[in-house]
Amino acid sequence: METDRISIILISEDREDLQMAGMIASVGAVSGNEVTVLVSMNALKFFLKGADDRAPAAGQMGEMLQRKKAPSFKTLFQQAAELGDAKIHPCSMAMDVLGVEWRDLETFMKEPLGLTKFLNDAKGGQVWSF
Amino acid sequence: MMAEKRQIDARGSFCPGPLMELIAGMKAANVGDELEVLSSDKGSAADIPEWVKKVGHEMLSTSEENGIWHITVRKVK
Secondary structure (H helix, E strand, O other): OOEEEEEEEOOOHHHHHHHHHHHHHHHHHHOOHHHEEEEEEEHHHHEOOOOOOOHHHHHHHHHHHHHHHOOOHHHHHHHHHHHHEEEEEEHHHHHHOOOHHHHEOOOOOOOOOOHHHHHHHHOOOOOEEE | OOEEEEEEEEOOOOHHHHHHHHHHHHHHHHOOEEEEEEEEOOOHHHHHHHHHHHHHHHHHHHHEEEOOEEEEOOOOO
């Protein structure tokens, strides 16, 4: 099976962005790709333990996703980690700014990651940003 | 061990829900088992065979009846 490296940088708090990133992470990971996600900026708060995952919709599609009960983006990231072994990391800078520790995050989140390592690991693969 | 046939009812679930439910079912299944996914999501009817081909399982059949797709897959490894 052909394996690619897929690196996703997630900073948005819009539901549509979070949903699409979760879809790529989950489908990419279960299809045998090495998926790494760096969660930073406005996206990180949704990955705190027990945080509400009803992110604000940017437009009509985001409202429809909620109304039609599409799988939540958080479920998609969890499936990416548990079924496809995706590595989902919080950004160490965003954690410092938010004042949170690794133990405050959902259990499927891996250790905090800095940009240098993320960029080095991403070399030669697909990079997506949301 | 006799191969089993199992059904996964993913009707009402949007992409990539049916695929994820199939994969969770695959993890729990034994080699040789057949899994039939029921899906109302047309995109998944195209996406699941693509995933099966990529990871190397066996597509047995795909059919549609009254807006419900029946996608049957055999676990081969």
